[in-house]
Amino acid sequence: MQRRLSTWLLLAPAGLWFAVMLVLPLCFVVVFSFGEREAAGGYVPAFTLAQYANLPSRGTAFLNTLTLAPFGTVLALLIAYPLAYFLAMRADPKWRTLLLILVIVPFWTSILIRSYAWIFILGGQGLPAVIAWLGFGSVRLINTPFAVMTGIVYGYLPLMVLPVYVSLERLDKRLLEAAADLGAPPLRSFLQVTLPLSLPGVATGCMLVFILLMGEFLIPAMLGGGKVFFIGNALVDLFLQSRNWAFGAAVAVTLVLIMLVTVSLYMWLMRRMGGVRDDVALM
Template identity: 65%
Template sequence: MAMTLATRKRLVTALLVGPSAAWLSIFLVLPFIAILVFSVGERAPEGGYQAAFTFAQFMNLPARATAFWNTMLLAPVGAILCLLVAYPTAYYLAIRAPTRFRMLLVSLVVVPFWTSLLVRTYAWIFILGARGLPNLLALIGLPDVRLLNTPGAVLLGIVYGYLPLMIMPIYVSLEKLDRRLLEASADLGASPVRSFFNITLPLSLPGVATGVALVTILLLGEYLIPQLLGGGKVFFIGNALVDLFLQSRNWPYGSAIAVTLVSVVVLIITLAMRLAWRFAGTRQVDLV
């Protein structure tokens, strides 16, 4: 019996979507289910997981309140600081930069990703350490300035490490902007500032929402920057998870924290998409 056109389309769709769906199921859905099962279990006497059904691990979340507080405070602040630096940069690249140099400048934004984040973070340890900026500040009469192992050092590392991830989505939104809208606004007598707030900024909000959500989500699980630039004094949830899984071997408690973290990530994605749809007036929002 000949295969109908509709059946062939469904078969082709299944063949195209099947590999990615299987990949996500094996490496995303199944691990999350395992973490969810661990979160309602108990810690075995020798460490690890022991089968049980209890919500005691979730009730004990306040014991790691410092890590939650630092993450929920510094992650959004870091994302906002990235946005404040990234938007003017992306605006210049997409609107003001000469066309012949634009790709070169965009490539320079991506260049830091060619070097390991670990190496770049260690560079900041030297810059912020006693032989770096504090030494220079002491020469101009500002002794005993401690920059390393502070929340400010962590925020600086966050902005430096995640800035390209904020710039690129905003750049894509601005690069797609129809220049005729700005020309029409100018012809109607609007000032450049008014054109920016009435045209450029609203149309770039999907890129802003994508960048903020992407950076914030990654920061919620950040481990390296707080560990190195915070010196063990600025704990993030990622640091707490490493301690619970690898050192304390309290898998159920770590799983409960991980499940809570995933719930916060889903909430952030939902809010970011709704805000982008509301202010930009479009549902064509690409959240990575």
């Protein structure tokens, strides 16, 4: 009984913070989603499903988010895994810390400034001008899904690299030596030893990137130029511009439900593939 009381006392501050900062605001959003828009904008108490019935009007934002967010997560993983593998398994220990710092360096600069840099790189005076000078004709890169995907991968790549690196760095190298002694070629050793043991880092990195991408606003707004809308952009428009709080709350609740279902399916799949526990995958 005393141990149980001590556990509850230790969990109370975090639980209270969680309830006040997350659960209570989410309850307000759910209540707002069943209301109506006031004539001048805002919220009028009601109980109607009209806001949810109107969700197809934001179908493009949902489609873009549900397409580009998973694709960006996979692309970031495909780029981050070889980099993390090199840092953890191949890089000279003398240079490893410096290389890790270089991976983190982009986070020292505001994402706003980095996005402006990509606007210049992908704009008419950047890569398109170089491509035209090489004789490949005129090409448009800015304000396209390609520009948004480039900004997403660049912006969130460190969040994918670090968990995978930690998982690989903790790997017992004696297991690889044992696999080699038993005659396993490098590729088979990687597929049967390295990759399964690094799945917790892969799961963590994918979760971090995917959850953040589902609510992304700035990168699509700047590199998409209003032509590639995410749900985050739709929420900003509904709450701050059209002031349709009820409909915005319905969109937000739908986004949360989609994320809960997607993350639950992902965690189930990771457990089936590599026996990754929830507490390990979410470390």
